[in-house]
Amino acid sequence: MALFSSTSPHQRIKRRTPEIMKMVILGLTPGIIVHSYLFGLAIYVQIVLAVVTAVAVEALFMTLRKRSVMASIGDYSAVLTAILLAIAIPSLAPWWVIVIGTLFAILIVKHLYGGLGQNIFNPAMAGYVLLLISFPVQMTAWLPIQSMQAFPVTFIDTLSLIFTGFSVDGYSVTQIKTSIDGFTLATPLETIRNALHVGETISETLKTTLFSLDSLQGSQWVNLAYLAGGLLLLKKQVIMLYIPVAFIVGVTVFSFIPFASDPDLYSSPLYHLFSGATMLGAFFILTDPVTASTTVKGRIIYGLLCALLVVVIRNVGGYPDAVAFAVLLANMCVPLIDYYSKPKVYGRKRT
Amino acid sequence: MTQETVHNTANNADLESDIAADEVDLTANEDLQIYKDLSWQGLWKNNPGIVQLLGLCPLLAVTNTLTNALGLGLATLFVVIASNILISLIRHHVPKAIRIPVFVMIIASLVSCIQLLMNAYTYQLYLSLGIFIPLIVTNCMIIGRAEAFASKNNVKHSAFDGLMMGLGFTAVLVLLGAGREILAQGTLFDGIETLLGDWASFMTITLYNTDTSFLLAALPPGAFILMGLIIALKNFIDHKIVNK
Numbered sequence: 060m061a062l063f064s065s066t067s068p069h070q071r072i073k074r075r076t077p078e079i080m081k082m083v084i085l086g087l088t089p090g091i092i093v094h095s096y097l098f099g100l101a102i103y104v105q106i107v108l109a110v111v112t113a114v115a116v117e118a119l120f121m122t123l124r125k126r127s128v129m130a131s132i133g134d135y136s137a138v139l140t141a142i143l144l145a146i147a148i149p150s151l152a153p154w155w156v157i158v159i160g161t162l163f164a165i166l167i168v169k170h171l172y173g174g175l176g177q178n179i180f181n182p183a184m185a186g187y188v189l190l191l192i193s194f195p196v197q198m199t200a201w202l203p204i205q206s207m208q209a210f211p212v213t214f215i216d217t218l219s220l221i222f223t224g225f226s227v228d229g230y231s232v233t234q235i236k237t238s239i240d241g242f243t244l245a246t247p248l249e250t251i252r253n254a255l256h257v258g259e260t261i262s263e264t265l266k267t268t269l270f271s272l273d274s275l276q277g278s279q280w281v282n283l284a285y286l287a288g289g290l291l292l293l294k295k296q297v298i299m300l301y302i303p304v305a306f307i308v309g310v311t312v313f314s315f316i317p318f319a320s321d322p323d324l325y326s327s328p329l330y331h332l333f334s335g336a337t338m339l340g341a342f343f344i345l346t347d348p349v350t351a352s353t354t355v356k357g358r359i360i361y362g363l364l365c366a367l368l369v370v371v372i373r374n375v376g377g378y379p380d381a382v383a384f385a386v387l388l389a390n391m392c393v394p395l396i397d398y399y400s401k402p403k404v405y406g407r408k409r410t
Numbered sequence: 411m412t413q414e415t416v417h418n419t420a421n422n423a424d425l426e427s428d429i430a431a432d433e434v435d436l437t438a439n440e441d442l443q444i445y446k447d448l449s450w451q452g453l454w455k456n457n458p459g460i461v462q463l464l465g466l467c468p469l470l471a472v473t474n475t476l477t478n479a480l481g482l483g484l485a486t487l488f489v490v491i492a493s494n495i496l497i498s499l500i501r502h503h504v505p506k507a508i509r510i511p512v513f514v515m516i517i518a519s520l521v522s523c524i525q526l527l528m529n530a531y532t533y534q535l536y537l538s539l540g541i542f543i544p545l546i547v548t549n550c551m552i553i554g555r556a557e558a559f560a561s562k563n564n565v566k567h568s569a570f571d572g573l574m575m576g577l578g579f580t581a582v583l584v585l586l587g588a589g590r591e592i593l594a595q596g597t598l599f600d601g602i603e604t605l606l607g608d609w610a611s612f613m614t615i616t617l618y619n620t621d622t623s624f625l626l627a628a629l630p631p632g633a634f635i636l637m638g639l640i641i642a643l644k645n646f647i648d649h650k651i652v653n654k
Contacts, residue, residue, distance in 0.1 A: 159624075167635065171642075193626040 289342025309366025452574025459582030479587025483580030494572030593627035
């Protein structure tokens with residue numbers, strides 16, 4: 060039997076940064092489309108705002124740094140950061156929220172650390188955390204799915220809400236989201252947290268009409284769509300298998316342990332997998348080539364670490380969702396993980 | 411007893427010769443040059459806040475408003491001048507081996523004085539600064555000046571060095587406090603009456619009104635980020651000066 064042996068390089072596909080970034084953006088589209096179908100068109104307004112801000116800031120900063128403006132805008136990394144941030148925040152947040160977040164992400168988190176490839180923190184997630192701790196009110200104003208909204212929110216209303224804070228008829232975001240039988244609607248994750256605080260069990264909370272109809276299902280569909288987009292990226296070999304798999308397995312295992320010990324106090328693994336930003340995080344945020352670990356073992360450790368942090372923060376922390384915090388904390392550990400997971404050189408003993 | 415007296419006299423003789431030497435060696439011009447140098451070092455080149463990065467704990471913790479920053483800055487300024495003077499006065503009497511405990515005790519006494527004074531006259535500010543007034547004792551900037559300058563130089567120069575270092579530190583505090591207060595609340599000199607008395611309340615300026623404060627600026631991370639930006643700005647200006 061003739062064995063064919065080739066010399067390196069074994070990877071034949073030559074991909075440049077713009078191409079990878081464009082494919083990641085493409086992978087996001089199913090999630091964005093499902094999101095806009097269920098929750099309204101506001102998400103597109105946020106994306107446009109974020110992208111315009113990001114490109115403007117990137118161009119300005121590159122001019123200041125006397126680098127090529129076109130090359131840095133043309134690699135689409137700023138655009139991707141902007142889109143990730145825009146889909147992470149509540150769609151009807153005022154315009155200045157996304158502008159401040161994008162400014163911070165591009166200017167402070169990316170360029171002050173040295174630009175693309177040098178930043179230690181994921182810019183989109185750092186921007187998200189900045190917004191969450193600075194503007195908790197605006198950042199937790201999630202709308203129910205469209206069929207549950209008390210007033211029909213047209214596209215004009217959406218624009219008006221984002222830019223002036225009130226719809227054409229003069230309703231604020233709070234009025235739109237609270238008027239359904241007086242319910243305050245948050246993300247499902249937050250609703251469960253609040254219910255636990257007042258002493259209800261999870262099974263009770265899940266039975267309420269609010270839950271059977273509303274954004275729980277919405278966010279499950281959105282998560283499924285991001286899963287589909289993520290699988291597309293895997294198929295196209297834009298991202299590697301290790302981080303998403305480690306993360307998803309990690310979330311399942313780590314959330315099963317408390318769930319098995321007391322199902323009334325801790326949510327089920329399935330619930331953890333398909334709510335919040337789990338799928339978006341697994342395929343699009345954790346896999347950021349700059350801030351994630353670069354070795355095989357390191358990627359598995361990184362994914363598991365993120366999963367552990369997500370489950371711990373969701374179960375006992377003070378904020379509803381945890382992916383952003385988990386990613387930032389894991390980003391800090393990446394240099395250490397990389398250092399200790401260096402593969403050994405062929406022919407050498409591990410030192 | 412006799413030994414001690416002898417030792418003291420020797421020291422006194424030393425001190426006198428030292429002062430004499432100062433007066434003999436330095437012409438008025440050279441003296442002026444020293445003061446210029448001390449100002450430049452304290453306010454810019456060797457600024458305790460943004461170059462030596464000393465005393466970061468109070469620097470970052472209490473600068474959430476301009477009033478707090480100014481209050482702590484003035485308290486620190488007072489302590490560093492007084493401690494420099496006292497330490498310079500006793501510099502020939504302190505055995506080398508135990509100088510640090512002696513310096514710390516002097517600084518601690520001075521901080522206790524300022525703490526009691528603030529408790530008596532600016533009670534609201536005293537409450538809002540809280541633990542950071544007693545913590546001035548541990549401000550490395552003060553012990554650093556005592557060790558590096560006051561214990562080796564005469565009283566006049568030490569006092570001036572304390573003034574300039576204190577002013578440099580206060581300037582950074584004020585800059586940070588103003589920046590964070592503008593970002594977080596859109597005001598300047600909010601609560602200034604707690605520092606200067608009721609007559610000063612006209613100084614409170616509202617730059618813009620907002621329902622939603624930019625919380626990050628008021629929280630510790632905001633202080634770190636703004637501090638980093640101020641240091642970057644200083645380096646940028648230095649760079650420009652060198653390039654000219």
